[in-house]
Amino acid sequence: xxxxxxxxxxxxxxxxxxxxxxxxxxxxxxxxxxxxxxxxxxxxxxxxxxxxxxxxxxxxxxxxxxxxxxxxxxxxxxxxxxxxxxxxxxxxxxxxxxxxxxxxxxxxxxxxxxxxxxxxxxxxxxxxxxxxxxxxxxxxxxxxxxxxxxxxxxxxxxxxxxxxxxxxxxxxxxxxxxxxxxxxxxxxxxxxxxxxxxxxxxxxxxxxxxxxxxxxxxxxxxxxxxxxxxxxxxxxxxxxxxxxxxxxxxxxxxxxxxxxxxxxxxxxxxxxxxxxxxxxxxxxx
Numbered sequence: 001x002x003x004x005x006x007x008x009x010x011x012x013x014x015x016x017x018x019x020x021x022x023x024x025x026x027x028x029x030x031x032x033x034x035x036x037x038x039x040x041x042x043x044x045x046x047x048x049x050x051x052x053x054x055x056x057x058x059x060x061x062x063x064x065x066x067x068x069x070x071x072x073x074x075x076x077x078x079x080x081x082x083x084x085x086x087x088x089x090x091x092x093x094x095x096x097x098x099x100x101x102x103x104x105x106x107x108x109x110x111x112x113x114x115x116x117x118x119x120x121x122x123x124x125x126x127x128x129x130x131x132x133x134x135x136x137x138x139x140x141x142x143x144x145x146x147x148x149x150x151x152x153x154x155x156x157x158x159x160x161x162x163x164x165x166x167x168x169x170x171x172x173x174x175x176x177x178x179x180x181x182x183x184x185x186x187x188x189x190x191x192x193x194x195x196x197x198x199x200x201x202x203x204x205x206x207x208x209x210x211x212x213x214x215x216x217x218x219x220x221x222x223x224x225x226x227x228x229x230x231x232x233x234x235x236x237x238x239x240x241x242x243x244x245x246x247x248x249x250x251x252x253x254x255x256x257x258x259x260x261x262x263x264x265x266x267x268x269x270x271x272x273x274x275x276x277x278x279x280x281x282x283x284x285x
Contacts, residue, residue: 003226003252004152008144011151012264016060016271023061023275026282033278034063035119035270036085038078039097040104041071046097053095056267062274063090075104079112086114092281093119093274116280119273127168130176136280137273142174144265145206145227146181152254154204154225157182162202164188164195164215164242170208170229178204195219207242217247225254229262 023033035057039050050066057064067081078096085091094117096109107124115125121139129135138146149156161183165171171187179185188198190209199205199219207215208229220226230242241258249255256262 003249003255005249006148006152006227006254006256006261008148008256008261008264011148012144012268014151015147015265015268016056019272019275020060022279026275026278027061029282031278031282032061032063032090033093033275034065034088034091035093035095035274036065036067036088036091037095037097038067038069038081040069040073040078041101043099046099050097053267053270056271057274060271060275062271065091071101073101075109078104078109082109082112086112086117089281091117092277093117093270095120095270117277119270119277121173121273122169127173130173130180133180137276138177138269139169139173140269140273141170141208141229141262141266142177143269143273144262145174145229146177147269148227148256148262148265149204149225154254156204158184159203160184160186160201161204161206162186162188162198163206163208164192164199165206165208165210165229167208174206174208174229178206209242211242212240213242213244215243215248217244217251220248220251222251223253224251226252226256227262228256228258231258231263 037050054064085094094113110122111124115123118126119137121137126135126137161178163171163175166187166189175185175187186198188195196219200221202224204225206227212232228241228243232240239259
């Protein structure tokens, strides 16, 4: 039979169309959503991500501006830029493209962003508020995963969800968001002994480890929902996820491909968060 393929690109297009209508309404009311992106250094991958975000903003009606700093820039220069953007009423969202150079303190930079403009959902307030279910902006990648599950009418309450990976960007917030929706959640790490005994019992399996094809068919419960957050470039230049897609798709009930799965949803949820920030500002929230 084979798994149902969760088409992240198609879902992203539908979600963007819905939120574009909200952006258009804001513009009619005199408020154009605005996003500022800060990038430090010349990391090639980061540069591509930033260009993709700017392109997506243009397509949906969000004003965007990029503040680029050389790799040897001082942290205070970036903090001053963030402070100016915090005070700029035309900017509703501020995003700092990671990674930052090693002489930067990531937490200090991220927490200098006003909570009301933290559209990446990385501020300690938003991350901490995931515990109580009261976060203003959810981190974009796990937020995108939740939307994918919702759009495919996949039940979460009462299901056993296993998250492989414990990063602050994906793993931990993903676990809290699934827990909030009533799932029984297990978090596994690279140090988890006998990983198979956990993944094999997952109704919903979310993998975000950065290890190419580490989840194989024998590790997946028949009919499980498999969400592959990983994206890895192999020596031959091809992309693959953290799941061995070719073997697992014959076992799983639902599966996300790489590319074309979770990836398109991440930028989409950034756009949604930016428009939400503008709505909150427009209404005085």
